[in-house]
Amino acid sequence: xxxxxxxxxxxxxxxxxxxxxxxxxxxxxxxxxxxxxxxxxxxxxxxxxxxxxxxxxxxxxxxxxxxxxxxxxxxxxxxxxxxxxxxxxxxxxxxxxxxxxxxxxxxx
Amino acid sequence: xxxxxxxxxxxxxxxxxxxxxxxxxxxxxxxxxxxxxxxxxxxxxxxxxxxxxxxxxxxxxxxxxxxxxxxxxxxxxxxxxxxxxxxxxxxxxxxxxxxxxxxxxxxxxxxxxxxxxxxxxxxxxxxxxxxxxxxxxxxxxxxxxxxxxxxxxxxxxxxxxxxxxxxxxxxxxxxxxxxxxxxxxxxxxxxxxxxxxxxxxxxxxxxxxxxxxxxxxxxxxxxxxxxxxxxxxxxxxxxxxxxxxxxxxxxxxxxxxxxxxxxxxxxxxxxxxxxxxxxxxxxxxxxxxxxxxxxxxxxxxxxxxxxxxxxxxxxxxxxxxxxxxxxxxxxxxxxxxxxxxxxxxxxxxxxxxxxxxxxxxxxxxxxxxxx
Numbered sequence: 001x002x003x004x005x006x007x008x009x010x011x012x013x014x015x016x017x018x019x020x021x022x023x024x025x026x027x028x029x030x031x032x033x034x035x036x037x038x039x040x041x042x043x044x045x046x047x048x049x050x051x052x053x054x055x056x057x058x059x060x061x062x063x064x065x066x067x068x069x070x071x072x073x074x075x076x077x078x079x080x081x082x083x084x085x086x087x088x089x090x091x092x093x094x095x096x097x098x099x100x101x102x103x104x105x106x107x108x
Numbered sequence: 109x110x111x112x113x114x115x116x117x118x119x120x121x122x123x124x125x126x127x128x129x130x131x132x133x134x135x136x137x138x139x140x141x142x143x144x145x146x147x148x149x150x151x152x153x154x155x156x157x158x159x160x161x162x163x164x165x166x167x168x169x170x171x172x173x174x175x176x177x178x179x180x181x182x183x184x185x186x187x188x189x190x191x192x193x194x195x196x197x198x199x200x201x202x203x204x205x206x207x208x209x210x211x212x213x214x215x216x217x218x219x220x221x222x223x224x225x226x227x228x229x230x231x232x233x234x235x236x237x238x239x240x241x242x243x244x245x246x247x248x249x250x251x252x253x254x255x256x257x258x259x260x261x262x263x264x265x266x267x268x269x270x271x272x273x274x275x276x277x278x279x280x281x282x283x284x285x286x287x288x289x290x291x292x293x294x295x296x297x298x299x300x301x302x303x304x305x306x307x308x309x310x311x312x313x314x315x316x317x318x319x320x321x322x323x324x325x326x327x328x329x330x331x332x333x334x335x336x337x338x339x340x341x342x343x344x345x346x347x348x349x350x351x352x353x354x355x356x357x358x359x360x361x362x363x364x365x366x367x368x369x370x371x372x373x374x375x376x377x378x379x380x381x382x383x384x385x386x387x388x389x390x391x392x393x394x395x396x397x398x399x400x401x402x403x404x405x406x407x408x409x410x411x412x413x414x415x416x417x418x419x420x421x422x423x424x425x426x427x428x429x430x431x432x433x434x435x436x437x438x439x440x441x442x443x444x445x446x447x448x449x450x451x452x453x454x455x456x457x458x459x460x461x462x463x464x465x466x467x468x469x470x471x472x473x474x475x476x477x478x479x
Binding site: 024026027028030031033035037038039040041042044046 | 425426427430431434435439440441442443444447448450451452455
Protein backbone atom coordinates (compact mmCIF):
# COMPACT_ATOMS: atom_id res chain seq x y z
CA UNK A 1 0.00 0.00 0.00
CA UNK A 2 1.44 3.37 -0.93
CA UNK A 3 1.87 5.87 1.85
CA UNK A 4 -0.78 8.16 0.39
CA UNK A 5 -3.38 5.40 0.61
CA UNK A 6 -3.01 4.73 4.32
CA UNK A 7 -6.33 5.69 5.95
CA UNK A 8 -6.33 8.08 8.85
CA UNK A 9 -6.90 6.08 11.95
CA UNK A 10 -8.11 7.08 15.35
CA UNK A 11 -8.67 4.82 18.29
CA UNK A 12 -11.86 2.82 17.86
CA UNK A 13 -13.11 4.60 14.75
CA UNK A 14 -11.72 2.74 11.77
CA UNK A 15 -10.25 -0.60 10.80
CA UNK A 16 -6.91 -1.18 12.42
CA UNK A 17 -3.68 -0.87 10.48
CA UNK A 18 -1.26 -3.73 10.29
CA UNK A 19 2.38 -3.24 9.54
CA UNK A 20 5.16 -5.56 8.46
CA UNK A 21 8.81 -5.00 7.75
CA UNK A 22 9.58 -5.15 4.07
CA UNK A 23 12.22 -7.57 2.83
CA UNK A 24 13.30 -5.09 0.15
CA UNK A 25 15.75 -3.58 2.59
CA UNK A 26 19.10 -3.86 4.28
CA UNK A 27 19.07 -3.22 8.01
CA UNK A 28 21.20 -3.53 11.10
CA UNK A 29 20.79 -2.54 14.71
CA UNK A 30 23.84 -0.79 16.12
CA UNK A 31 23.45 0.01 19.79
CA UNK A 32 20.05 1.61 20.26
CA UNK A 33 19.76 2.66 16.66
CA UNK A 34 18.38 0.78 13.69
CA UNK A 35 19.85 1.72 10.35
CA UNK A 36 17.66 0.78 7.41
CA UNK A 37 18.35 1.19 3.72
CA UNK A 38 15.69 0.90 1.08
CA UNK A 39 16.60 -1.40 -1.79
CA UNK A 40 14.08 0.47 -3.91
CA UNK A 41 15.73 3.88 -3.87
CA UNK A 42 18.73 3.53 -1.50
CA UNK A 43 17.14 5.97 0.95
CA UNK A 44 18.70 5.66 4.35
CA UNK A 45 16.69 5.74 7.57
CA UNK A 46 17.97 5.91 11.08
CA UNK A 47 15.38 4.81 13.64
CA UNK A 48 15.60 6.07 17.17
CA UNK A 49 14.45 4.13 20.18
CA UNK A 50 10.74 4.71 19.58
CA UNK A 51 11.03 3.91 15.89
CA UNK A 52 13.02 0.83 16.78
CA UNK A 53 10.25 -0.45 19.06
CA UNK A 54 7.67 -0.05 16.29
CA UNK A 55 10.01 -1.61 13.76
CA UNK A 56 10.70 -4.65 15.90
CA UNK A 57 7.01 -5.13 16.63
CA UNK A 58 6.00 -4.89 12.95
CA UNK A 59 5.33 -8.59 12.54
CA UNK A 60 2.36 -8.20 10.21
CA UNK A 61 -0.07 -9.68 12.75
CA UNK A 62 -0.16 -7.00 15.46
CA UNK A 63 -2.15 -3.88 14.76
CA UNK A 64 -0.41 -0.53 14.92
CA UNK A 65 -2.83 0.52 17.63
CA UNK A 66 -1.82 -2.41 19.80
CA UNK A 67 1.85 -1.80 19.14
CA UNK A 68 1.51 1.81 20.19
CA UNK A 69 -0.62 1.01 23.23
CA UNK A 70 1.35 -1.99 24.48
CA UNK A 71 4.89 -1.16 23.45
CA UNK A 72 5.30 2.54 22.85
CA UNK A 73 3.04 4.09 25.50
CA UNK A 74 3.98 1.44 28.01
CA UNK A 75 7.68 2.18 27.66
CA UNK A 76 7.77 5.86 26.88
CA UNK A 77 5.86 8.74 28.36
CA UNK A 78 3.67 9.67 25.42
CA UNK A 79 -0.07 10.30 25.24
CA UNK A 80 -1.76 7.49 23.26
CA UNK A 81 -3.52 9.67 20.67
CA UNK A 82 -0.39 11.65 20.02
CA UNK A 83 1.71 8.50 19.85
CA UNK A 84 -0.60 6.89 17.35
CA UNK A 85 -0.66 9.94 15.11
CA UNK A 86 3.12 10.03 15.11
CA UNK A 87 3.27 6.30 14.47
CA UNK A 88 0.96 6.62 11.48
CA UNK A 89 3.14 9.34 9.99
CA UNK A 90 6.18 7.25 10.72
CA UNK A 91 4.93 4.12 8.97
CA UNK A 92 3.55 6.22 6.13
CA UNK A 93 6.97 7.63 5.46
CA UNK A 94 8.64 4.23 5.63
CA UNK A 95 6.00 2.71 3.35
CA UNK A 96 6.60 5.42 0.79
CA UNK A 97 10.17 4.19 0.43
CA UNK A 98 9.26 0.52 0.38
CA UNK A 99 10.66 -0.14 3.83
CA UNK A 100 7.42 -0.99 5.58
CA UNK A 101 4.27 -2.68 4.33
CA UNK A 102 0.91 -1.55 5.62
CA UNK A 103 -2.53 -3.12 5.31
CA UNK A 104 -5.95 -3.01 6.91
CA UNK A 105 -5.73 -6.78 7.40
CA UNK A 106 -3.10 -8.93 9.04
CA UNK A 107 -0.43 -10.17 6.64
CA UNK A 108 -0.44 -13.87 5.99
CA UNK B 109 37.05 0.02 -43.06
CA UNK B 110 35.93 2.05 -40.09
CA UNK B 111 38.81 3.31 -38.00
CA UNK B 112 38.95 1.87 -34.55
CA UNK B 113 40.60 3.12 -31.43
CA UNK B 114 40.97 1.33 -28.15
CA UNK B 115 42.05 2.49 -24.76
CA UNK B 116 42.47 0.43 -21.65
CA UNK B 117 41.58 2.48 -18.59
CA UNK B 118 42.55 0.72 -15.40
CA UNK B 119 41.30 1.93 -12.02
CA UNK B 120 41.56 -0.08 -8.84
CA UNK B 121 43.24 -2.90 -10.78
CA UNK B 122 40.06 -3.27 -12.81
CA UNK B 123 40.78 -2.63 -16.48
CA UNK B 124 38.05 -1.47 -18.82
CA UNK B 125 38.72 -1.50 -22.54
CA UNK B 126 36.98 1.32 -24.35
CA UNK B 127 36.38 1.08 -28.10
CA UNK B 128 35.55 4.07 -30.26
CA UNK B 129 35.53 5.08 -33.91
CA UNK B 130 36.61 8.61 -33.13
CA UNK B 131 40.25 9.61 -32.95
CA UNK B 132 39.28 12.86 -31.26
CA UNK B 133 37.27 11.10 -28.58
CA UNK B 134 40.07 8.62 -28.01
CA UNK B 135 42.49 11.50 -27.64
CA UNK B 136 40.13 13.23 -25.22
CA UNK B 137 40.00 10.13 -23.05
CA UNK B 138 43.73 9.70 -23.16
CA UNK B 139 44.25 13.28 -22.03
CA UNK B 140 41.63 13.03 -19.32
CA UNK B 141 42.69 9.74 -17.76
CA UNK B 142 46.44 10.16 -18.16
CA UNK B 143 48.35 7.62 -16.12
CA UNK B 144 45.23 5.49 -15.73
CA UNK B 145 45.39 4.65 -19.43
CA UNK B 146 47.51 1.54 -19.38
CA UNK B 147 47.33 0.78 -23.08
CA UNK B 148 45.97 2.20 -26.32
CA UNK B 149 45.85 1.26 -29.93
CA UNK B 150 44.84 3.04 -33.08
CA UNK B 151 43.41 1.63 -36.28
CA UNK B 152 46.01 0.26 -38.63
CA UNK B 153 48.64 0.39 -35.94
CA UNK B 154 49.62 -3.15 -35.04
CA UNK B 155 51.36 -2.00 -31.91
CA UNK B 156 49.98 -1.30 -28.51
CA UNK B 157 51.24 1.75 -26.77
CA UNK B 158 51.58 1.19 -23.08
CA UNK B 159 52.37 4.54 -21.54
CA UNK B 160 54.99 4.38 -18.88
CA UNK B 161 55.92 0.81 -19.59
CA UNK B 162 58.30 1.52 -22.42
CA UNK B 163 57.61 -1.54 -24.48
CA UNK B 164 55.56 -2.31 -27.48
CA UNK B 165 54.20 -5.62 -28.52
CA UNK B 166 53.53 -6.47 -32.11
CA UNK B 167 50.08 -7.86 -32.50
CA UNK B 168 47.79 -8.96 -35.23
CA UNK B 169 44.80 -6.81 -36.00
CA UNK B 170 41.60 -8.08 -37.50
CA UNK B 171 39.57 -5.79 -39.72
CA UNK B 172 35.90 -5.24 -39.20
CA UNK B 173 32.99 -5.11 -41.59
CA UNK B 174 34.38 -7.95 -43.69
CA UNK B 175 37.33 -5.98 -44.99
CA UNK B 176 40.63 -7.70 -45.05
CA UNK B 177 43.64 -5.75 -43.91
CA UNK B 178 46.95 -6.44 -45.49
CA UNK B 179 48.01 -8.68 -42.69
CA UNK B 180 44.79 -10.40 -41.70
CA UNK B 181 45.10 -12.57 -38.65
CA UNK B 182 42.99 -13.58 -35.70
CA UNK B 183 42.70 -10.87 -33.16
CA UNK B 184 44.66 -11.37 -30.03
CA UNK B 185 43.59 -10.21 -26.61
CA UNK B 186 46.27 -7.77 -27.29
CA UNK B 187 46.23 -5.92 -24.06
CA UNK B 188 46.71 -9.22 -22.26
CA UNK B 189 43.79 -8.26 -20.12
CA UNK B 190 42.62 -10.59 -17.37
CA UNK B 191 39.43 -12.53 -17.94
CA UNK B 192 37.75 -10.28 -15.41
CA UNK B 193 38.17 -7.13 -17.50
CA UNK B 194 35.27 -5.29 -19.09
CA UNK B 195 34.84 -3.87 -22.58
CA UNK B 196 32.71 -0.93 -23.61
CA UNK B 197 31.78 0.08 -27.13
CA UNK B 198 31.18 3.83 -27.30
CA UNK B 199 28.82 5.12 -29.96
CA UNK B 200 28.95 8.87 -30.31
CA UNK B 201 25.77 10.77 -31.06
CA UNK B 202 25.42 14.28 -32.43
CA UNK B 203 25.06 16.95 -29.74
CA UNK B 204 21.56 17.71 -28.59
CA UNK B 205 20.16 14.24 -29.10
CA UNK B 206 19.91 13.57 -25.41
CA UNK B 207 18.51 15.59 -22.55
CA UNK B 208 20.61 16.61 -19.58
CA UNK B 209 17.61 16.85 -17.27
CA UNK B 210 17.44 13.34 -15.81
CA UNK B 211 19.11 12.00 -12.70
CA UNK B 212 21.44 9.05 -12.96
CA UNK B 213 19.77 5.70 -12.63
CA UNK B 214 20.96 2.12 -12.74
CA UNK B 215 18.77 -0.95 -12.83
CA UNK B 216 19.18 -4.62 -13.44
CA UNK B 217 17.01 -5.92 -16.25
CA UNK B 218 17.24 -9.29 -17.91
CA UNK B 219 20.59 -9.89 -16.27
CA UNK B 220 22.05 -6.70 -17.73
CA UNK B 221 22.94 -3.47 -16.00
CA UNK B 222 21.15 -0.54 -17.57
CA UNK B 223 22.73 2.82 -16.79
CA UNK B 224 21.13 6.04 -17.86
CA UNK B 225 21.12 9.72 -17.35
CA UNK B 226 19.93 12.55 -19.51
CA UNK B 227 23.20 12.68 -21.42
CA UNK B 228 23.87 8.97 -22.01
CA UNK B 229 22.47 5.46 -22.16
CA UNK B 230 24.62 2.45 -21.40
CA UNK B 231 24.20 -1.25 -20.96
CA UNK B 232 26.57 -3.87 -19.67
CA UNK B 233 26.31 -7.62 -19.30
CA UNK B 234 28.13 -8.44 -16.05
CA UNK B 235 28.64 -12.05 -17.03
CA UNK B 236 29.93 -11.40 -20.54
CA UNK B 237 31.69 -8.26 -19.29
CA UNK B 238 30.71 -6.39 -22.41
CA UNK B 239 28.57 -3.38 -22.97
CA UNK B 240 27.94 -0.24 -24.92
CA UNK B 241 27.53 3.47 -24.32
CA UNK B 242 25.62 6.01 -26.40
CA UNK B 243 26.55 9.59 -25.73
CA UNK B 244 27.79 12.74 -27.39
CA UNK B 245 31.50 13.43 -27.71
CA UNK B 246 32.14 14.73 -24.22
CA UNK B 247 34.25 13.32 -21.38
CA UNK B 248 31.63 13.76 -18.63
CA UNK B 249 29.25 11.09 -19.82
CA UNK B 250 31.87 8.37 -20.13
CA UNK B 251 33.23 9.49 -16.78
CA UNK B 252 29.84 8.89 -15.18
CA UNK B 253 29.53 5.51 -16.90
CA UNK B 254 32.91 4.45 -15.61
CA UNK B 255 31.97 5.48 -12.09
CA UNK B 256 28.69 3.62 -12.28
CA UNK B 257 30.31 0.54 -13.73
CA UNK B 258 33.04 0.49 -11.12
CA UNK B 259 30.50 0.97 -8.33
CA UNK B 260 28.58 -2.06 -9.60
CA UNK B 261 31.69 -4.19 -9.95
CA UNK B 262 32.89 -3.21 -6.50
CA UNK B 263 29.50 -3.86 -4.90
CA UNK B 264 29.72 -7.50 -5.94
CA UNK B 265 32.97 -7.95 -4.07
CA UNK B 266 32.41 -5.88 -0.96
CA UNK B 267 34.02 -2.66 -2.10
CA UNK B 268 32.62 0.74 -2.98
CA UNK B 269 33.20 4.24 -4.24
CA UNK B 270 32.76 6.96 -1.63
CA UNK B 271 32.61 10.74 -1.64
CA UNK B 272 35.95 11.19 0.03
CA UNK B 273 39.37 12.56 -0.63
CA UNK B 274 42.12 10.08 0.03
CA UNK B 275 45.86 10.34 0.41
CA UNK B 276 48.80 8.16 1.26
CA UNK B 277 51.24 8.99 4.01
CA UNK B 278 53.95 6.68 5.30
CA UNK B 279 52.56 3.87 3.19
CA UNK B 280 49.02 4.10 4.58
CA UNK B 281 45.90 5.58 3.10
CA UNK B 282 43.65 8.03 4.88
CA UNK B 283 40.17 8.89 3.66
CA UNK B 284 38.38 12.17 4.28
CA UNK B 285 34.68 11.81 3.67
CA UNK B 286 32.02 14.42 3.22
CA UNK B 287 29.55 15.88 0.79
CA UNK B 288 30.20 18.91 -1.37
CA UNK B 289 31.55 21.74 0.72
CA UNK B 290 32.71 19.55 3.59
CA UNK B 291 36.35 20.24 2.86
CA UNK B 292 37.64 17.36 0.77
CA UNK B 293 39.42 19.57 -1.72
CA UNK B 294 40.57 21.94 1.01
CA UNK B 295 42.28 19.23 3.00
CA UNK B 296 43.78 17.89 -0.21
CA UNK B 297 45.23 21.32 -1.04
CA UNK B 298 46.68 21.61 2.46
CA UNK B 299 48.57 18.31 2.22
CA UNK B 300 52.34 18.57 2.77
CA UNK B 301 54.84 17.35 0.18
CA UNK B 302 55.25 13.88 1.70
CA UNK B 303 51.59 13.10 1.10
CA UNK B 304 50.53 11.46 -2.15
CA UNK B 305 47.02 12.34 -3.23
CA UNK B 306 44.83 9.52 -4.49
CA UNK B 307 41.80 11.73 -5.17
CA UNK B 308 40.14 14.86 -3.86
CA UNK B 309 36.62 13.70 -4.69
CA UNK B 310 35.83 10.01 -5.13
CA UNK B 311 37.76 7.35 -3.28
CA UNK B 312 38.06 3.79 -4.44
CA UNK B 313 37.85 1.12 -1.76
CA UNK B 314 38.40 -2.58 -2.24
CA UNK B 315 38.87 -5.40 0.16
CA UNK B 316 42.46 -6.38 0.57
CA UNK B 317 42.63 -9.62 -1.37
CA UNK B 318 46.19 -10.39 -0.49
CA UNK B 319 45.88 -10.95 3.23
CA UNK B 320 43.71 -12.65 5.74
CA UNK B 321 41.46 -9.80 6.68
CA UNK B 322 40.05 -11.44 9.74
CA UNK B 323 39.12 -9.17 12.54
CA UNK B 324 42.20 -8.68 14.59
CA UNK B 325 41.48 -5.02 14.34
CA UNK B 326 38.64 -4.77 16.82
CA UNK B 327 40.94 -3.63 19.58
CA UNK B 328 41.95 -0.57 17.65
CA UNK B 329 38.63 0.15 15.99
CA UNK B 330 36.83 3.29 16.85
CA UNK B 331 33.32 2.85 18.00
CA UNK B 332 33.34 3.90 21.58
CA UNK B 333 31.24 6.23 23.57
CA UNK B 334 28.95 8.76 22.08
CA UNK B 335 26.19 10.32 24.10
CA UNK B 336 24.12 11.43 21.16
CA UNK B 337 21.93 9.24 19.03
CA UNK B 338 20.63 10.54 15.78
CA UNK B 339 16.94 11.08 16.13
CA UNK B 340 14.98 11.24 12.91
CA UNK B 341 11.65 10.82 14.63
CA UNK B 342 11.23 13.41 17.32
CA UNK B 343 8.74 11.88 19.70
CA UNK B 344 9.24 10.18 22.95
CA UNK B 345 11.90 8.02 24.39
CA UNK B 346 14.37 8.35 27.15
CA UNK B 347 17.45 10.36 26.50
CA UNK B 348 20.15 7.99 25.55
CA UNK B 349 22.71 7.68 28.25
CA UNK B 350 26.35 8.07 27.68
CA UNK B 351 27.25 4.54 26.89
CA UNK B 352 29.73 2.43 25.06
CA UNK B 353 28.83 1.04 21.72
CA UNK B 354 28.69 -2.74 22.09
CA UNK B 355 30.47 -3.11 18.78
CA UNK B 356 33.63 -1.64 20.25
CA UNK B 357 33.99 -4.52 22.69
CA UNK B 358 34.32 -2.06 25.50
CA UNK B 359 37.69 -0.72 24.44
CA UNK B 360 38.25 2.98 24.62
CA UNK B 361 39.37 4.56 21.40
CA UNK B 362 42.87 5.86 21.14
CA UNK B 363 44.19 9.21 20.09
CA UNK B 364 46.85 9.47 17.42
CA UNK B 365 49.36 10.12 20.20
CA UNK B 366 48.51 7.04 22.23
CA UNK B 367 47.74 4.65 19.41
CA UNK B 368 50.62 2.22 18.83
CA UNK B 369 52.15 1.89 15.38
CA UNK B 370 49.86 0.56 12.74
CA UNK B 371 51.39 -2.89 12.62
CA UNK B 372 52.29 -3.40 16.27
CA UNK B 373 50.49 -5.80 18.58
CA UNK B 374 48.16 -3.85 20.77
CA UNK B 375 48.04 -6.05 23.82
CA UNK B 376 49.54 -9.42 24.61
CA UNK B 377 47.61 -12.16 22.94
CA UNK B 378 46.02 -9.95 20.30
CA UNK B 379 46.76 -9.92 16.66
CA UNK B 380 48.17 -6.78 15.07
CA UNK B 381 45.88 -4.63 13.02
CA UNK B 382 45.53 -6.36 9.68
CA UNK B 383 44.82 -4.15 6.67
CA UNK B 384 41.38 -5.20 5.54
CA UNK B 385 40.63 -2.55 2.94
CA UNK B 386 42.76 -0.87 0.34
CA UNK B 387 42.37 2.55 -1.27
CA UNK B 388 43.31 3.17 -4.88
CA UNK B 389 44.01 6.35 -6.74
CA UNK B 390 41.36 7.48 -9.18
CA UNK B 391 41.12 9.92 -12.07
CA UNK B 392 37.84 11.23 -10.66
CA UNK B 393 38.82 14.72 -9.67
CA UNK B 394 36.85 17.38 -7.85
CA UNK B 395 37.61 21.06 -7.67
CA UNK B 396 41.30 20.31 -7.55
CA UNK B 397 40.93 19.40 -11.23
CA UNK B 398 43.85 17.01 -10.97
CA UNK B 399 43.73 13.25 -11.30
CA UNK B 400 45.16 11.23 -8.45
CA UNK B 401 48.26 9.12 -8.25
CA UNK B 402 47.81 5.65 -9.69
CA UNK B 403 48.74 3.98 -6.40
CA UNK B 404 47.20 1.83 -3.73
CA UNK B 405 47.68 1.58 0.00
CA UNK B 406 46.01 -0.11 2.97
CA UNK B 407 43.48 2.12 4.67
CA UNK B 408 44.46 3.21 8.15
CA UNK B 409 41.48 5.41 8.92
CA UNK B 410 38.48 7.22 7.51
CA UNK B 411 37.76 10.70 8.78
CA UNK B 412 34.36 12.37 8.65
CA UNK B 413 35.09 15.98 7.83
CA UNK B 414 33.63 18.83 9.81
CA UNK B 415 34.95 22.35 9.53
CA UNK B 416 35.51 24.09 12.82
CA UNK B 417 37.63 26.61 14.71
CA UNK B 418 40.50 24.24 15.38
CA UNK B 419 41.89 20.82 14.55
CA UNK B 420 40.81 17.79 16.53
CA UNK B 421 39.92 14.16 16.12
CA UNK B 422 36.77 12.96 17.83
CA UNK B 423 35.31 9.56 18.39
CA UNK B 424 32.10 8.49 16.74
CA UNK B 425 29.78 5.64 17.58
CA UNK B 426 29.56 2.62 15.36
CA UNK B 427 26.08 3.71 14.32
CA UNK B 428 27.31 7.18 13.37
CA UNK B 429 30.23 5.67 11.48
CA UNK B 430 28.04 3.32 9.45
CA UNK B 431 25.37 5.92 8.80
CA UNK B 432 27.88 8.54 7.69
CA UNK B 433 29.65 6.07 5.47
CA UNK B 434 26.41 4.96 3.81
CA UNK B 435 25.43 8.57 3.25
CA UNK B 436 28.65 9.12 1.34
CA UNK B 437 28.88 5.91 -0.66
CA UNK B 438 28.17 6.31 -4.35
CA UNK B 439 25.61 3.81 -5.40
CA UNK B 440 22.93 4.11 -8.03
CA UNK B 441 21.33 0.73 -8.57
CA UNK B 442 17.71 -0.15 -7.80
CA UNK B 443 18.66 -3.72 -7.06
CA UNK B 444 17.93 -5.39 -3.75
CA UNK B 445 20.85 -7.78 -3.81
CA UNK B 446 23.38 -5.11 -4.67
CA UNK B 447 21.98 -2.68 -2.11
CA UNK B 448 22.35 -5.35 0.53
CA UNK B 449 25.91 -6.00 -0.57
CA UNK B 450 26.78 -2.32 -0.33
CA UNK B 451 25.18 -2.15 3.10
CA UNK B 452 27.15 -5.16 4.24
CA UNK B 453 30.34 -3.67 2.85
CA UNK B 454 29.79 -0.50 4.88
CA UNK B 455 29.22 -2.53 8.04
CA UNK B 456 32.36 -4.53 7.47
CA UNK B 457 34.40 -1.47 6.68
CA UNK B 458 33.28 0.33 9.84
CA UNK B 459 34.10 -2.77 11.82
CA UNK B 460 37.63 -3.10 10.47
CA UNK B 461 38.76 0.46 9.82
CA UNK B 462 38.81 3.24 12.43
CA UNK B 463 36.20 5.86 11.57
CA UNK B 464 36.55 9.19 13.35
CA UNK B 465 35.33 12.75 13.04
CA UNK B 466 37.98 15.24 11.96
CA UNK B 467 37.19 18.77 12.98
CA UNK B 468 39.53 21.00 11.07
CA UNK B 469 40.27 24.62 10.51
CA UNK B 470 41.40 25.43 6.98
CA UNK B 471 45.10 25.37 7.75
CA UNK B 472 47.88 22.88 7.14
CA UNK B 473 48.34 22.04 10.82
CA UNK B 474 45.50 19.54 10.47
CA UNK B 475 48.01 17.25 8.81
CA UNK B 476 49.96 17.07 12.08
CA UNK B 477 47.16 14.79 13.26
CA UNK B 478 47.23 12.50 10.24
CA UNK B 479 49.52 9.52 9.77
